[in-house]
Amino acid sequence: MSAESPDDDGIDRRTYLAALSATAAAGLAGCGGGGGGSSDDDGGDSGGDGTTSGSEQDLGERVPTVSIGALGGVAGASNIEQANLHIRDQLESVLGVPSEVTVKELTTYWNEVYNDARTFSFSVDLSPPFPSFLDPDNLIGPFHISFAGTNGKPNTSNYANCEYSRKVDAQRAASNPDERETLVNEATAIASEEVTPITLVTNTVAGVYRTDQVDASGIGTAGVAARNPEFLWESEPINGADKLLVNMTPGNIPSVVYQNTRPATPWVGTVYMPLIYRDKDYELAPGAAESWDVEDSFQTFTFNLREGMTFHNGDPITSEDVKWTLNWLNDNSDSLSSINSFPYESIETPDDTTVVVNMESPQPPYINAFIPNWSGILPKDVWVEAGAEENPKDPDLDEIIGSGPYQVDSYQPRQLLALSQYDDHWIETNGGVTFRGYSDRQTARRAFEEGSLNVLINSTTDTNEQIKQSLGDTAEVVTGEAFTSWEVRTQHSFAPSMFTEFRHAVSQAINRQRMLSILNSGNGSTELYSSFIGKTHPWRPPEDMLTQIADSPQANPETAKQILRDEGWGWDDDGRLRYPADKDLTPRWPEDSSPCENPDDFPCLPELCE
Structure with missing residues (x-):
């Protein structure tokens, strides 16, 4: 597992190694x-x-x-x-x-x-x-x-x-x-x-949704999963349901500093929009950046931002916000356990919609591994005022202001993240999403069977069999072979x-x-x-x-x-x-x-x- 559990995206990165003696x-x-x-x-x-x-x-x-x-x-x-x-x-x-x-x-x-x-x-x-x-x-x-x-x-x-x-x-x-x-x-x-x-x-990945509450779409290769944002955006609640109700490992919603979780679900692609994201078939797709260029043997990365983007408080999203976000992540990679640091030479903002990242050396993983998962844009002024530069793991935020297609209605650490559609966004979702923390798999299964969840992610084969026995065709199991x-x-x-x-x-x-x-x-x-x-x-x-x-x-x-x-x-x-x-x-x-x-x-x- 890269050392993580099959269902736990919220794992702090830890590591170890013992010294080789001359004999060894x-x-x-x-x-x-x-x-x-x-x-x-x-x-x-x-x-x-x-x-x-x-x-x-x-x-x-x-x-x-x-x-x-x-x-x-x-x-x-x-x-x-x-x-x-x-x-x-x-x-x-x-x-x-x-x-x-x-x-x-x-x-x-x-x-x-x-x-x-x-x-x-x-x-x-x-x-x-x-x-x-x-x-x-x-x-x-x-x-x-x-x-x-x-x-x-x-x-x-x-x-x-x-x-x-x-x-x-x-x-x-x-x-x-x-x-x-x-x-x-x-x-x-x-x-x-x-x-x-x-x-x-x-490995195989499985998720289940209730056909009486969800008209599912955007499944693709990534399947029924919180890390598949297109499934969340495109699926539509039906028959009186107004939201997707999704289980989540409690460790994935411990803090508004989403970089403390891995791989930043359920925050990225929902509350915060990355420059580039992985689509339903795991391909790189334009997010807050409508286009990007990689030059100089993976040393120069240029991101061209969409025009007219706004944060959830109505403030415009600019290249300065992106620059601050990237620098803040890099400056605090030691305390934000899931973040890798990069040898930035400079980050330039020639205008409000252009960000140029210059590296001191080639960095091939940057565009594939880092940007899609960790570049969710933060509002610079809000986070600076909240003390994020002095206290990166626990800024004093009065409210959660994001850059993604969903805005936060309610939040309880490790328990609940309730989101509604943010209307002033280029991505039009078909309703809201509520993530509920369940540390026990059987409790989540019973909630799904009772209807208080309508999407069950990271379900196991035993769970799927129990659900099919109790709900029959009301439950649709989606299983795929993973990479x-x-x-x-x-x-x-x-x-x-x-x-x-x-x-x-x-x-x-x-x-x-x-x-x-x-x-x-x-x-x-x-x-x-x-x-x-x-x-x-x-x-x-x-x-x-x-x-x-x-x-x-x-x-x-x-x-x-x-x-x-x-x-x-x-x-x-x-x-x-x-x-x-x-x-x-x-x-x-x-x-x-x-x-x-x-x-x-x-x-x-x-x-x-x-």
């Missing part, structure tokens, strides 16, 4: 982050007695009990737990590794993986299909080496590979699209070869999951067809190649650049065992998996330190620590 650095095999090699050879006997790899005396210690962390307290938590239980069963029955599944609440889970706590080796997770993830940097960037370890940053596998990180850095500064594509492909291929991640099945995938996230800092061949064996032992049933009720498709970028994503590398990590969608137990035998692993008389006798089990770096704190101990990429 030497174990990184030429600066790579994986362990020993692996083999795709098939065959081997069906037993786990280790006869093909020598006697017990030739083997090392037993692989200890492996802990699996199951993400709880999110949509589909029961499905996620079932998926982790399947991994447990396969580890024990195929590989002879005793395993246990521990359910961890959201904050506990993030804190542990973001700080390299080493409390579990595996977990089933995913990167949600946020529009910002259509830019590949948001999928490959979190696994940069500087994000691993104990620094609270979002490297959910603690993956540390120097060459991969160099490629990630290089694609961020690429001077043309072809160069960037090559670098993204090469970075993804490096991680894929090290079986990072263990990709399982494509991200379900994955097994493996911890790279300690044994046994730090070894490439062990990760590969685990991958071969998993029954992906069963995972498809558990996680998606049979929808979507299986993934046989390792990749951070999903198979339907526009930036997916060619298949011949990726490593195949499963022979078939079913479990491949003999291949799994042979991969380990080929690397000197074996089984004792009790069927327990043992390490090779000469295997160095030293963790890749100390638990409480980071390579960036000790650059002399991490010679591969010291410039990351400067």
